[in-house]
Amino acid sequence: MSIANNSHKIKGIIMKKDTTTKQVRVRMAPSPTGPLHLGTARTALFNWLYARHFDGVFVLRIEDTDLERSDTRYEQEIFDGFKWLGIDWDEGPIAEAAQIQNSEFRIQNFKGAYGPYRQSERLDIYEKYLNQLLEEKKAYYCYCSKEELDSERKSQLSKGIQLKYSGKCRDLVLAPEGKNPEIIRFKVEDKIIEFDDLIRGKISFDSKLIGDIAIAKVLPTGFSPLYNFAVTVDDATMEITHVIRGEDHIPNTPKQILIQEALGFDIPYFAHLPLILSPDRSKLSKRYVETSLLKYRDLGYFPQAIANFIAYLGWHPKEEKDIMTLQELVSEFDIDRVQKAGAIFNEEKLTWLNAKYLNNFSDDDLVQLLVPRLIEKGIKIATGNLKRILHVEKGRMKTLNDFFELADFFFNLPEYASELLIWKNVPKEKIKENLVKISEILKKQDNSLFSVSDLEIALTPLTKEAGKGEILWPMRAALSGKRESPSPYEIAEVLGKEETVRRLEIGAKKLL
RNA sequence: GGUCUCAUCGUCUAGCCUGGCCUAGGACACAGGCUUUUCAAGCCUGGUACACGGGUUCGAAUCCCGUUGAGACCGCCA
Numbered sequence: 123m124s125i126a127n128n129s130h131k132i133k134g135i136i137m138k139k140d141t142t143t144k145q146v147r148v149r150m151a152p153s154p155t156g157p158l159h160l161g162t163a164r165t166a167l168f169n170w171l172y173a174r175h176f177d178g179v180f181v182l183r184i185e186d187t188d189l190e191r192s193d194t195r196y197e198q199e200i201f202d203g204f205k206w207l208g209i210d211w212d213e214g215p216i217a218e219a220a221q222i223q224n225s226e227f228r229i230q231n232f233k234g235a236y237g238p239y240r241q242s243e244r245l246d247i248y249e250k251y252l253n254q255l256l257e258e259k260k261a262y263y264c265y266c267s268k269e270e271l272d273s274e275r276k277s278q279l280s281k282g283i284q285l286k287y288s289g290k291c292r293d294l295v296l297a298p299e300g301k302n303p304e305i306i307r308f309k310v311e312d313k314i315i316e317f318d319d320l321i322r323g324k325i326s327f328d329s330k331l332i333g334d335i336a337i338a339k340v341l342p343t344g345f346s347p348l349y350n351f352a353v354t355v356d357d358a359t360m361e362i363t364h365v366i367r368g369e370d371h372i373p374n375t376p377k378q379i380l381i382q383e384a385l386g387f388d389i390p391y392f393a394h395l396p397l398i399l400s401p402d403r404s405k406l407s408k409r410y411v412e413t414s415l416l417k418y419r420d421l422g423y424f425p426q427a428i429a430n431f432i433a434y435l436g437w438h439p440k441e442e443k444d445i446m447t448l449q450e451l452v453s454e455f456d457i458d459r460v461q462k463a464g465a466i467f468n469e470e471k472l473t474w475l476n477a478k479y480l481n482n483f484s485d486d487d488l489v490q491l492l493v494p495r496l497i498e499k500g501i502k503i504a505t506g507n508l509k510r511i512l513h514v515e516k517g518r519m520k521t522l523n524d525f526f527e528l529a530d531f532f533f534n535l536p537e538y539a540s541e542l543l544i545w546k547n548v549p550k551e552k553i554k555e556n557l558v559k560i561s562e563i564l565k566k567q568d569n570s571l572f573s574v575s576d577l578e579i580a581l582t583p584l585t586k587e588a589g590k591g592e593i594l595w596p597m598r599a600a601l602s603g604k605r606e607s608p609s610p611y612e613i614a615e616v617l618g619k620e621e622t623v624r625r626l627e628i629g630a631k632k633l634l
Numbered sequence: 635g636g637u638c639u640c641a642u643c644g645u646c647u648a649g650c651c652u653g654g655c656c657u658a659g660g661a662c663a664c665a666g667g668c669u670u671u672u673c674a675a676g677c678c679u680g681g682u683a684c685a686c687g688g689g690u691u692c693g694a695a696u697c698c699c700g701u702u703g704a705g706a707c708c709g710c711c712a
Contacts, residue, residue, distance in 0.1 A: 151712085152712090153711080153712050155711080155712075185712060187711095187712085188711060188712070191711070191712090264710090266710095268709095268710070271709090271710080275708090275709090278635090278636095279635070279636095280635090281635085282635040282636070283635075283636065284635085284636045284637070284708075285635090285636075285708045286636095286708080304710065305710050322639070322640090325638070325639080326638095327637075327638075328637085331636075331637060331708090332637095332708090333708095336709080336710055338710090339710050340710090346710090348709095348710070348711085348712090349709095349711070349712050350712095352712095353712085368706095369639070369640090369705090369706065369707095370706055370707070371706095371707090371712095372638060372639065372706075372707075373637075373638065373639095373706075373707040373708070374707085374712090394639085396639095396640080397705080397706075399705080401645090403704060403705065404704095404705070404706095405705080405706075431646095434646065434647080434661095435646075436646090438646085438647055438648070440648090442647095442648075442659085442660050442661080444660090444661060444662095458651095461646095461647080462639080462640060462641090463639095463640050463641060463704095463705095464640075464704095464705070464706090465645090465646065465647090466645060466646075467645095467646095468645050468646060468662070468663085470645085470662060470663060471645075471646065471661080471662045471663080472662095473662095474661090474662060474663090475662090477675090481675085515674095517674060517675050517676095518673070518674045518675075519674090520674095528674095545671075585671090589671090590670090590671055591671045591672095592671085593671080594671035594672085595671045595672070596671090597671085598671065598672065599671095599672085602672095604672090604673090605672065605673075606672055606673035606674075607672070607673070608672095608673085608674090609671075609672085610671075610672095
C-alpha cells in the first residue's frame with residue numbers, strides 16, 4: 123500500500139501526520155563523478171534540514187554505479203564539502219575509512235543498519251530484485267545495439283513524436299541469432315501514473331509515453347544496475363520516507379513509481395525542489411558562475427554564509443531575516459515554504475552576506491581562519507600583528523581572501539608614483555614640508571604612545587593649522603602607497619613608530 | 635517535436651492555500667544625500683514588480699479558464 127495515499131492538499135498537514143506515525147528518513151545520493159556542485163550541496167542541505175527539523179535520519183548514499191566516471195577523489199570531495207558546510211550524516215560511509223585503500227575495510231566501515239551505502243557495494247541486493255523482475259516477466263533482455271537505438275531515436279525525432287524505446291525485444295522468446303543481450307529492460311504497462319508532490323501538488327504522467335526502462339547493463343562479468351532501478355531498490359531497502367531532490371528528477375519519478383509498484387515497495391513522498399539557475403535562467407552551469415562548492419571555500423567564503431545563502435534560494439523563513447544560523451534554519455525549515463519557481467544564483471548577494479558574517483566574527487576567530495591561508499601562501503607574520511591588521515581591515519573585507527589584496531602594504535610598502543602624495547592642488551613643496559613636519563612630530567612621540575587616539579592628539583595641532591586633508595591624505599598615501607586604505611592613524615598604530623617614520627621619510631624624499 | 639513544470643521590482647523574496655488590512659512589504663543591486671583625508675562600512679531618501687486576456691465576486695496579486703513566455707526532461711549518465 124502506498125503511503126502517499128493519505129496525502130492531503132495542505133502540505134503542512136502531511137508533514138505533521140507523517141512525523142507522528144513514522145520516523146522521517148531522507149537521503150542524499152550524489153554521484154562522485156565531478157566536483158561537488160552547489161546544487162548538490164543545496165539539495166543535501168534541504169534534506170538535512172528536513173531530517174533535523176523532524177528528528178529524522180539523514181542518509182548519505184554514494185551513487186557510483188557508473189564505474190567509468192566515478193572517482194574516489196570526488197567521493198572524498200563530497201565528504202569534505204558536506205562536513206565543511208556543517209552537514210553530518212547519520213548513516214552512510216565513514217569518511218575516514220574511505221581513504222584506506224583496502225577495499226574490504228572500506229566496505230565494512232559504514233554507519234547505519236542499511237548498508238553498505240555505496241551502490242557499487244550493493245550489487246547482490248540489485249541482483250536479487252533483478253532476478254525477481256526477470257522471473258515475473260516484468261523485465262526482459264534487450265538485444266538492440268546502440269546504433270539501432272540511435273537511429274530509432276533519430277527517426278522519432280524527425281517524425282516529431284515522443285522519444286521512446288520501441289519495445290522491439292519485449293516479447294522475444296529466443297535470443298536473436300549471433301546477438302548477445304545488451305541490457306535488461308523493465309516492461310512499462312499502459313496506465314496513468316499520478317503522484318502528489320509535496321511542493322507542487324498532483325502531477326500525472328501517461329506511461330504510454332515512456333518506453334521500457336533500461337534497468338541494468340549486461341556485462342560479460344555480470345551486470346551493472348542503472349539509475350532508475352538502483353535508486354528505487356536503495357530507497358526502498360533503506361526505508362526512505364521522503365525523496366527530496368531537484369526538479370530535474372520529476373520525469374524520473376513515474377519510472378521509479380512503476381518499478382516500486384512492480385517490486386511491491388512502498389511509495390515514498392516526493393518533493394521536487396526548484397532548480398538553482400544561471401543568470402540566463404537556465405540550469406546553473408559553470409559557464410556563468412562558479413559551481414564548485416569547495417571553490418567557494420578556497421575563495422574565502424564562510425560555510426555559514428554559503429549555507430544561509432543556498433537555503434534562501436527557493437526557501438524563506440516566515441519572519442523577515444537576512445541572517446540565520448544552521449540551528450535557526452533547522453528549527454524553522456519546512457517544505458511548505460519552499461518555492462516552486464527556479465532561483466537565479468546571485469553572487470553579489472552571496473558576497474554581501476559573506477561580508478556580514480565576516481564582520482560578525484571576532485578578530486581572534488578571523489586570525490584562526492586566516493592563519494592556514496597565510497601559511498599556504500608562505501607569509502610569515504606574528505599573530506598579534508596579524509590581529510591588529512585584521513582589526514583595521516576587516517570592515518573592508520568581504521571574503522577572507524580579500525585580506526591579501528587589502529593588507530599587502532602592511533608587509534611591504536608598494537612602489538608608488540609621487541603624485542599619489544598630492545592632495546588636491548596643494549603644491550608638492552608644501553606636501554613635502556607637511557610630511558617632514560609629521561615625521562618630526564612622530565619621532566618625538568614615545569613608543570608607548572602610538573595608538574590611534576595618541577596619534578590623533580599628537581597631530582591635531584598640525585591638522586588644525588593646515589587642514590585635515592592636506593595632512594592626512596599625504597600621510598595616509600605615504601604609509602600605504604595606495605589610493606585606498608584605512609586611516610593614517612590606524613596604519614601608523616599597526617606599523618609602529620619606526621616603520622611609520624621610515625615610510626614618511628620615503629614619501630618626503632619622493633617629492634623633490 | 636513530445637511530456638512535465640513554472641510565472642510578484644533587474645535579482646532573492648513576503649503576501650496567494652484561508653479574496654478586502656496591498657495606493658504590494660523586506661533584502662541585494664542601483665541613484666541621491668549625510669558622515670568623511672581616501673576607500674569601505676554605517677545611516678537617511680528614492681525609483682522600479684503582481685506576464686497578458688477573459689471570467690467568478692460588491693471586491694482578485696490572491697479563486698477558475700485560456701494565451702504568451704521561460705525552464706526541465708526525453709541516455710546502455712545520475
